[in-house]
Amino acid sequence: MKYIYNLVIRAFLAILIPFNLFLFIFKPLTIYPVYFILNIIGYKGYISFDSLVVNNQSLIFAPACIAAAAYYLLLLLVLFTKDLSIKKSIIIFLSGSFLILIMNIIRIIILSILVLNYNYNWFNIIHMFFWYIVSGAYVAFIWILLVYLFKIKSIPIYSDLKYLYNKSILKKYL
Numbered sequence: 266m267k268y269i270y271n272l273v274i275r276a277f278l279a280i281l282i283p284f285n286l287f288l289f290i291f292k293p294l295t296i297y298p299v300y301f302i303l304n305i306i307g308y309k310g311y312i313s314f315d316s317l318v319v320n321n322q323s324l325i326f327a328p329a330c331i332a333a334a335a336y337y338l339l340l341l342l343v344l345f346t347k348d349l350s351i352k353k354s355i356i357i358f359l360s361g362s363f364l365i366l367i368m369n370i371i372r373i374i375i376l377s378i379l380v381l382n383y384n385y386n387w388f389n390i391i392h393m394f395f396w397y398i399v400s401g402a403y404v405a406f407i408w409i410l411l412v413y414l415f416k417i418k419s420i421p422i423y424s425d426l427k428y429l430y431n432k433s434i435l436k437k438y439l
Contacts, residue, residue: 272425275344282340287333294366295331299373308381317377324377329396332369335404336362342408346417347424357415361407368403 292315300312303319310319317324339361343354372395380388411417430436 268428279341279344284333284337287336287340288328288331291331291333291336291362291366292326295369295373296326298370299377302370302374303377308377319377319381322381324380326373330369330373332365332400335365335369335400338404339365339408342421345421345425347419347428349417349419353415357411357417360414361411364407364410365404372399 296312296315296317300310300317303310303317308319310317312318313323315326317326340358343349343358343361346354349357376388376392376395379391
């Protein structure tokens with residue numbers, strides 16, 4: 266019964282935690298470090314709402330730039346991994362989020378320097394490379410790294426389904 270209670274809580278958390286919460290939390294955690302680092306390396310500018318203005322060019326931080334989907338995917342992987350304690354789940358999520366944040370800041374700085382110093386063609390090429398290839402592979406890499414570091418034995422969703430099947434009456438008849 267404790268397992269079912271735990272599974273229901275995890276499912277409700279996955280449903281109740283809104284995607285926009287990740288935008289709200291990670292937008293300032295992304296924009297301000299980019300702003301400070303660009304200022305340190307000589308690109309003086311200022312923050313205006315959802316953009317950074319440097320040399321009269323607005324670098325707009327669209328929701329996709331914040332990588333909220335990556336944080337949300339990480340949360341779902343953590344929530345739907347069987348047998349993780351609350352403490353371990355929080356540590357795993359925070360560790361993974363930190364790694365995603367660092368890479369995202371580096372990505373945005375590289376793209377900002379490209380758009381400020383070169384033409385939009387180079388920006389678009391590198392941006393699409395990050396968007397289609399690096400971002401998905403990086404989140405997968407982070408999950409694999411976290412599984413290794415925290416010695417996670419369960420497979421998200423599959424381990425829960427396997428456990429439920431083994432406890433169900435379906436197993437007796439199939």
